[in-house]
Amino acid sequence: MAKEMTLLWGSGSPPCWRVMIALEEKNLQGYKQKMLSFEKMEHKSEEVMKMNPRGQLPAFKHGEHVLNESYAACLYLENQFKSQGSKLIPECPAELAMMYQRAFEGQTLAQKMADVIYYNWKVPEGERHDSAVKRNREALSAELKLWEGYLQKGSGCFLAGKCFTMADVIVFPTIAYVFRFGLSEERYPKLAAYYNCLKDRPSIKKSWPPTWQESQGQETLKDL
Structure with a gap:
């Protein structure tokens, strides 16, 4: 297959x-x-x-x-491949609803992250404004605090219930990315706990970006 x-x-x-x-x-x-x-x-x-x-x-x-x-x-x-490997879509209606909600909400987190990290790359130099940078950073900070709250209310290492689901498959890489770019673990302890809990999961460890193993991260988000 x-x-x-x-x-x-x-x-x-x-x-x-x-x-x-x-x-x-x-x-x-x-x-x-x-x-x-x-x-x-x-x-x-x-x-x-x-x-x-x-x-x-x-x-x-x-x-x-x-x-x-x-x-x-x-x-x-x-x-x-439903019957093969991990079951990533839960059967429990409450966990199923939460899984889809968090997975698709992950698009908003990813977009707000990109607005900050890639601003200078996406926006021509003559069109850049400090006010836009400030606005984008504030929007990302608010978004991260929302996810920090989600994890505060949850239990264990996962985004949607007691097991690893499609929500984790989809959102974890974005969470890893913000820490790669210097997000403070002290300022976002629940997000940090989630990241540290899952980063050694076999599927994640095996697929870890090879370029990340060869170079240091950046500090773009260290003051967020």
Whole structure:
């Protein structure tokens, strides 16, 4: 089954990482894969564009089925391989509702994170404003405090109930990313506890971004 799969990915990309975590959780090792460089613009290569005309990573294919949106790929893998590996979608209605809510809420967290971390890259120099930087940082701080509160009310290491679910597959890479960029563990202790609880989970450890192992993180978010 895994031999029929191909994944083109970039190191450190949360969307790529969550697909890799899902593949590990479903015991789908042995798929064809290729790490590409964002810095070298390899995500715009002909190889990628054939699978994903948006020129983005991940680019994922199973047989003739192409899924380039990471949420779609993760949900597809769980649906197609329900009886294999970890069960990522709970049956309990309350946990199911919470899983979907947190998973899709993760998009807002990821966007607000990107607005801060990639502001100078996305916005031309002549269009940058200190007021926008301040506004984006305040929005991300408020969002992180919301997630800190979610974890304060929850129990254990997981976002949606007592077990690792699709919500964790989807959101953990974003949480790891904010700590990679210097978020204070003391200021956000529940988020830090969540991060530290899951970072050694086999699926996460095995798919850990190789470039993160080779270099230090940044301090963009240290004062947030």
